[in-house]
Amino acid sequence: MPRTTRKVPKQLEQRARLTAPQGLIYRAGWQPDARFRTAVCGRRFGKTFLAVEEMRRACRLAVQRNVPPENEIWYAAPNFKQAKRVFWRRLKRGIPSTWLASKPNETDCSMLLTSGHIVRCVGLDNYDALRGSGLWFVIVDEWADCPPEAWTETLQPMLSTTSGHALFIGTPKGYDHLRDSYIDGQPGGSLDARSFMFTTLQGGQVSTDELQKARSRLDPRTFRQEYEASFETFAGRVLYAFNRADSVRPMPLDANRPLLLGIDFNVNPMSCSVWHQAGDVLHQVDEIVLPSSNTDDLVAEIRRRYARNGLLQHITAYPDPAGAQRRTSAGGRTDIAILQASGMRVVAMSSHPLVRDRLNITNARFCSADGSRRAFVDPRCVKSIECYERLAYREGTNEPDKSSGYDHLVDCCGYLMFGLYAYKSPQAQHINVFGR
Numbered sequence: 001m002p003r004t005t006r007k008v009p010k011q012l013e014q015r016a017r018l019t020a021p022q023g024l025i026y027r028a029g030w031q032p033d034a035r036f037r038t039a040v041c042g043r044r045f046g047k048t049f050l051a052v053e054e055m056r057r058a059c060r061l062a063v064q065r066n067v068p069p070e071n072e073i074w075y076a077a078p079n080f081k082q083a084k085r086v087f088w089r090r091l092k093r094g095i096p097s098t099w100l101a102s103k104p105n106e107t108d109c110s111m112l113l114t115s116g117h118i119v120r121c122v123g124l125d126n127y128d129a130l131r132g133s134g135l136w137f138v139i140v141d142e143w144a145d146c147p148p149e150a151w152t153e154t155l156q157p158m159l160s161t162t163s164g165h166a167l168f169i170g171t172p173k174g175y176d177h178l179r180d181s182y183i184d185g186q187p188g189g190s191l192d193a194r195s196f197m198f199t200t201l202q203g204g205q206v207s208t209d210e211l212q213k214a215r216s217r218l219d220p221r222t223f224r225q226e227y228e229a230s231f232e233t234f235a236g237r238v239l240y241a242f243n244r245a246d247s248v249r250p251m252p253l254d255a256n257r258p259l260l261l262g263i264d265f266n267v268n269p270m271s272c273s274v275w276h277q278a279g280d281v282l283h284q285v286d287e288i289v290l291p292s293s294n295t296d297d298l299v300a301e302i303r304r305r306y307a308r309n310g311l312l313q314h315i316t317a318y319p320d321p322a323g324a325q326r327r328t329s330a331g332g333r334t335d336i337a338i339l340q341a342s343g344m345r346v347v348a349m350s351s352h353p354l355v356r357d358r359l360n361i362t363n364a365r366f367c368s369a370d371g372s373r374r375a376f377v378d379p380r381c382v383k384s385i386e387c388y389e390r391l392a393y394r395e396g397t398n399e400p401d402k403s404s405g406y407d408h409l410v411d412c413c414g415y416l417m418f419g420l421y422a423y424k425s426p427q428a429q430h431i432n433v434f435g436r
């Protein structure tokens with residue numbers, strides 16, 4: 001009988017070729033001045049791809065250097081589900097089956113090597129539960145989204161017995177621990193830390209065409225953060241892309257054209273901004289601010305100002321989704337039910353957008369990273385202009401300062417823009433930078 005030889009699938013035979021910037025990060029590994037590496041890179045740079053090669057090398061070195069097998073090799077992500085989804089299949093493809101002592105364990109996403117070492121995927125949300133072994137190497141992917149204590153309280157002590165190495169990778173998310181690790185790896189930082197920074201473009205995986213699309217879709221600060229790997233702070237004006245010189249342009253309200261409303265339900269003040277849409281461009285033409293009021297009063301005011309033959313069918317409202325629960329009327333109806341009963345079309349979002357996402361999309365409409373402006377405000381909207389100009393972040397936080405009272409009209413504008421340009425019904429959700 002002829003001996004059958006197991007055929008190795010083609011993709012296993014072909015070893016990955018790292019790009020030049022990936023190679024720079026990789027080659028610095030396991031040098032004495034780079035025990036702790038940090039790679040800060042734009043989205044889709046190839047961070048996770050590099051992680052596979054790093055895992056392979058760590059396995060090889062553990063064997064070559066006779067590292068006691070109780071020291072494990074980990075890929076860590078913000079949570080286990082994410083580690084499994086993003087990396088487990090790639091890891092199984094990256095580690096040759098001849099290195100394995102048994103079949104990969106699909107439940108805890110681990111592999112036992114013939115040398116006795118264990119390679120596994122872990123989630124850092126539950127970092128306390130991870131103690132118990134030594135560590136030879138750990139890659140922390142999306143480090144900005146992991147709790148910093150996972151390093152100081154769990155990973156760093158576990159690496160100490162073998163003088164193990166670590167690589168942190170991620171896309172910036174403000175002035176946080178990813179930035180601290182980055183700074184620590186720069187000249188003047190720790191002697192055993194090295195850090196790198198590369199943009200998405202340098203990664204070479206995303207075409208200039210795609211980047212251009214992102215530039216026109218995102219506000220400048222978000223683009224710099226996500227694609228240019230820049231650490232951006234939240235400070236100063238919340239709607240930083242709005243400015244009086246470029247964003248304020250006259251436009252009369254035309255009650256014969258369709259109207260779009262952004263609505264923030266408040267008792268004091270009940271707020272609403274009113275817009276025309278022409279193609280891709282929005283123009284605010286009016287504002288309604290009613291002190292000590294309720295949703296019935298708002299509907300009455302809308303009817304008084306804009307009804308056509310007593311009807312509101314030409315109006316589409318984008319209200320605060322919280323209005324699906326709130327019952328402020330005497331009859332116990334929700335705010336959104338009151339709007340719907342008025343005859344307007346109501347786009348009721350089933351989930352609350354993150355404040356950050358709402359603000360990013362609003363800024364992107366006022367001015368996107370490629371400099372185009374797609375939202376304007378009529379000069380008669382005096383209160384709105386004041387709010388757009390004045391709402392600021394509370395010092396040292398990324399929270400808009402609500403005590404100023406400038407937030408309500410900004411919220412109105414945000415619900416409308418998010419609803420129009422970013423909201424996907426739950427069936428149509430897909431992964432994008434929003435919500436990161």
Ligand SMILES: Nc1ncnc2c1ncn2[C@@H]1O[C@H](COP(=O)(O)OP(=O)(O)OP(=O)(O)O)[C@@H](O)[C@H]1O
Pocket residue numbers: 016017018019022041042043044045046047048049050171205
């Ligand atoms: N050296 C390479 N050779 C071939 N393809 C690559 C290389 N590096 C990355 N890629 C491909 O580019 C795409 C993005 O890579 P990867 O998922 O590693 O990026 P990422 O930086 O982790 O992205 P994200 O920011 O979404 O986490 C993937 O399809 C990956 O297979």
Ligand SMILES: [Mg+2]
Pocket residue numbers: 047048141
């Ligand atoms: Mg990744």
